[in-house]
Amino acid sequence: MALRISCNTQISTSPQAKVDSRSKKCLQNVKSIVNNVGLPSMSSSPLEALKRGNWVKLICGASFEDVVDIRNLSLVYTLAGVDCIDCAADASVVNAVNEGIEIARDIINLRRPWLMISVNDDKDLHFRKAEFDPEDCPADCSRPCVNVCPANAISFQENTAPEYSFDIQIPRDGVITERCYGCGRCFPVCPYDKIREVTYIRDATTTSDLMKSDDVDAIEIHTSGRQTTTFRELWTALGDSVKYMKLIAVSLPNGGDSTISTMNEIFSTMEPNLQSFNLWQLDGRPMSGDIGRGATKETIAFAVQMANARDRPPGFLQLAGGTNAHTVDGLKREGLFQTTIVTENSDYATSRTGSADSSQALIGGVAYGGYARKIVGKALRGMQSQHGVAACIEDHPQHLLLALEEALALVRPFKCR
Numbered sequence: 001m002a003l004r005i006s007c008n009t010q011i012s013t014s015p016q017a018k019v020d021s022r023s024k025k026c027l028q029n030v031k032s033i034v035n036n037v038g039l040p041s042m043s044s045s046p047l048e049a050l051k052r053g054n055w056v057k058l059i060c061g062a063s064f065e066d067v068v069d070i071r072n073l074s075l076v077y078t079l080a081g082v083d084c085i086d087c088a089a090d091a092s093v094v095n096a097v098n099e100g101i102e103i104a105r106d107i108i109n110l111r112r113p114w115l116m117i118s119v120n121d122d123k124d125l126h127f128r129k130a131e132f133d134p135e136d137c138p139a140d141c142s143r144p145c146v147n148v149c150p151a152n153a154i155s156f157q158e159n160t161a162p163e164y165s166f167d168i169q170i171p172r173d174g175v176i177t178e179r180c181y182g183c184g185r186c187f188p189v190c191p192y193d194k195i196r197e198v199t200y201i202r203d204a205t206t207t208s209d210l211m212k213s214d215d216v217d218a219i220e221i222h223t224s225g226r227q228t229t230t231f232r233e234l235w236t237a238l239g240d241s242v243k244y245m246k247l248i249a250v251s252l253p254n255g256g257d258s259t260i261s262t263m264n265e266i267f268s269t270m271e272p273n274l275q276s277f278n279l280w281q282l283d284g285r286p287m288s289g290d291i292g293r294g295a296t297k298e299t300i301a302f303a304v305q306m307a308n309a310r311d312r313p314p315g316f317l318q319l320a321g322g323t324n325a326h327t328v329d330g331l332k333r334e335g336l337f338q339t340t341i342v343t344e345n346s347d348y349a350t351s352r353t354g355s356a357d358s359s360q361a362l363i364g365g366v367a368y369g370g371y372a373r374k375i376v377g378k379a380l381r382g383m384q385s386q387h388g389v390a391a392c393i394e395d396h397p398q399h400l401l402l403a404l405e406e407a408l409a410l411v412r413p414f415k416c417r
């Protein structure tokens with residue numbers, strides 16, 4: 001299907017479309033919206049998006065494993081034109097993402113976003129779960145943990161065990177492990193100090209097997225940046241599975257003056273068997289995009305720091321950690337939005353693209369996590385309250401329409417100038 005390439009088309013959100021209760025009509029509206037918006041990503045590859053500086057990645061969450069939500073989120077954001085969907089390195093989660101992508105492509109013939117799995121080389125905020133025994137909670141506790149959780153991952157509602165179609169067990173009380181993504185907001189609010197942090201490291205052998213499957217296009221390795229020994233150990237353990245990847249991403253926090261030397265050490269570890277493109281995910285303020293406008297400042301500051309660094313290693317730069325609807329404006333203020341440069345590493349670029357064109361965007365793109373899940377989550381929760389928690393969003397096109405409008409409102413500004 002030929003899609004019109006235009007960023008100027010207004011999204012049709014007429015009241016008439018919203019209130020139309022007929023599913024067929026709603027599904028047609030979904031197709032019309034996607035066609036009329038005609039985002040560049042619908043006809044260009046994820047790699048081209050990185051080079052142009054309009055790459056958008058959805059972060060499902062390195063620890064988020066609610067496969068029903070992940071499937072529906074992947075479907076909605078594929079329709080909205082994301083270039084990549086990043087998820088936990090777990091086979092059932094990967095299956096859920098792929099199912100969402102393929103159903104979106106059944107609705108309208110879009111190009112496929114890359115699927116990226118996230119792993120860690122050491123203890124990391126993104127790879128932890130909250131845990132407590134609800135039996136230990138005092139009966140008179142006002143349960144502030146429930147209200148502070150952005151993932152609806154703490155429940156005390158008995159007799160509401162959801163009817164999941166996937167084979168997972170959801171506890172009725174306490175932390176719903178699959179939904180907890182480790183943001184840590186519940187830890188300090190418990191007046192009785194009942195909540196524990198459980199950290200874990202993804203198994204390298206399982207990860208390596210996943211990378212060799214046709215289902216996975218890219219990997220992201222989260223590293224603390226404090227030292228590079230653990231990165232080297234993981235890279236060695238992954239072995240030749242890295243050659244199956246289209247993109248290798250390294251996610252790291254801002255380590256100040258030592259960041260560039262850490263990046264160079266990591267790159268020199270990867271370089272001997274790096275056969276794909278690589279990307280640096282600049283994790284400004286981890287897992288905070290849903291908090292508000294101020295959350296994006298740290299990732300913008302990180303971007304400015306990296307853009308001005310002369311001796312950084314090759315690789316695309318992509319923002320994360322605190323990214324939200326204010327991130328585009330922040331980049332524009334700093335003159336970094338879709339700003340193209342001629343790379344100093346032209347040999348590297350040429351060897352990987354087969355093209356002599358070494359121009360690329362200074363900032364390749366952005367990853368949206370908690371904020372992206374929050375805005376579409378409202379539509380998902382609305383659907384689930386009417387149709388059950390296992391509802392598939394394509395079966396309820398009026399909810400799909402609402403979710404898609406939210407997703408496009410986030411993705412489109414980054415895709416267009």
Ligand code: SF4
Nearest residue numbers: 149180181183184186
């Ligand atoms: S760590 Fe975050 S996501 Fe997990 S239960 Fe606590 S508040 Fe919810």
Ligand code: SF4
Nearest residue numbers: 137141143145190194
């Ligand atoms: S705040 Fe602490 S004590 Fe209260 S319900 Fe939550 S975990 Fe239990």
